[in-house]
Amino acid sequence: MWQQAVNYLVYNLIGLSPESHFGSVINFFFYDTVKILFMLILIIFVIAIIRSFFPPEKTRNLLGHKREFVGNIIAALMGIVTPF
The missing domain is CATH 1.10.287 (Helix Hairpins)
Structure with missing residues (x-):
């Protein structure tokens, strides 16, 4: 095409x-x-x-209740999916 x-x-x-x-x-x-x-x-x-x-409030709530190591891994995975 x-x-x-x-x-x-x-x-x-x-x-x-x-x-x-x-x-x-x-x-x-x-x-x-x-x-x-x-x-x-x-x-x-x-x-x-x-x-x-994934509004910012939902992301903060998701990451705020996790331990630091687990929160960092989840944040990195979310950053892979939504890099912008």
Whole structure:
């Protein structure tokens, strides 16, 4: 899906040749840029949904009643799931 759109953009609209190194480089750059931005937007969206289930008060209550070692482990695990 993305590759076809990038191929159309680079080879038809811009007019670069698929056989040239420059055309291949521009195609790769546009394809990877679009792919990375899409994945980043998707990951941020999913993490925002996950974080909506963990308000700061709930997190404080969860971690406040644990011993220090257990609380640190739970905090680290929650930080892995919701890094932002």
